[in-house]
Amino acid sequence: MKSKNLSIILPTFNESGNIIKLINSILIICKKNNISTEIIMVDDDSQDLTGIKTINKFKNNHSVKVFIRKKNKGLASAILYGINHSRGKYILVMDTDFNHNPKEIPIMFMLSKKFDLVIGSRYIKNGGMENRIRQWFSYYFNLYIRVLLNHDISDNLSGFFITKRSILKKLELYKIFFGFGDYFIRLIYIIYRKKYSITETPVFYKNRTYGISKSKFFNMFVTYTKTVINLRFSKI
Numbered sequence: 001m002k003s004k005n006l007s008i009i010l011p012t013f014n015e016s017g018n019i020i021k022l023i024n025s026i027l028i029i030c031k032k033n034n035i036s037t038e039i040i041m042v043d044d045d046s047q048d049l050t051g052i053k054t055i056n057k058f059k060n061n062h063s064v065k066v067f068i069r070k071k072n073k074g075l076a077s078a079i080l081y082g083i084n085h086s087r088g089k090y091i092l093v094m095d096t097d098f099n100h101n102p103k104e105i106p107i108m109f110m111l112s113k114k115f116d117l118v119i120g121s122r123y124i125k126n127g128g129m130e131n132r133i134r135q136w137f138s139y140y141f142n143l144y145i146r147v148l149l150n151h152d153i154s155d156n157l158s159g160f161f162i163t164k165r166s167i168l169k170k171l172e173l174y175k176i177f178f179g180f181g182d183y184f185i186r187l188i189y190i191i192y193r194k195k196y197s198i199t200e201t202p203v204f205y206k207n208r209t210y211g212i213s214k215s216k217f218f219n220m221f222v223t224y225t226k227t228v229i230n231l232r233f234s235k236i
Contacts, residue, residue, distance in 0.1 A: 004038040004063070006030070006109060006162075007088030011078035012041060015096045016048040020057050023064060025102045033106040040082040041066045041096075044073040080177035083168060092162040099205045100160040107201055112162045116196035119153065119188070120160035120203035127155075127202035135205075141224070145185060148232050151192045154200055156185050157224070167196060181220065182227040189231050 008026060012019055023039055030037040043051035043066065051068040058064035067085060069078065079093055090112050094100035104120055111118045121127050122135065123142060129135035138157055145156045159181055171194075176186045192198060 007086035
């Protein structure tokens, strides 16, 4: 099978109300912008049958591949699973609750031709969030990350990014892709320390319209803080 130029990784858990609309939007946008794309959806055996419903909907579309995992579940491991089952020269990762707008894909893809890592950021000009309380907390936590890890990346928690497969092949991915959103802090830090080129492009998060957030605020805060401290004193 001929490789696609862009692989889009979609980790899901109980997103049946969003995922079909999201995939349709991605397919339309990529076709309109002449981006040869495959979509790799990795579902952690959702109770609302997200995986089954998506398989049934796109069973005749060979650009959409759905994997349902029964074990070794979790956000970061789902992304790694998707990467390992993808074929594209470029790899884009995004959430499936429409926090990450598929309309941003073409500009991120274009920037990825010039940079090794492109990050969708809420904290540069024209970026932001509808949820102001969450935005300010996240902004100051990102400031803490920047100071402790001594880099200038504004959004270390975005999880909306595109990179080259050739870059990922040079990294020890099993040391990065575990846990929840903390994987992204590690990915940015390691790519930055290895002096690959990084840029950010503005994104705006809208509030979710279907389903509930999987994020546990206190648990995330503790885990992310430990991750930052471990990286600060690591020998990477």
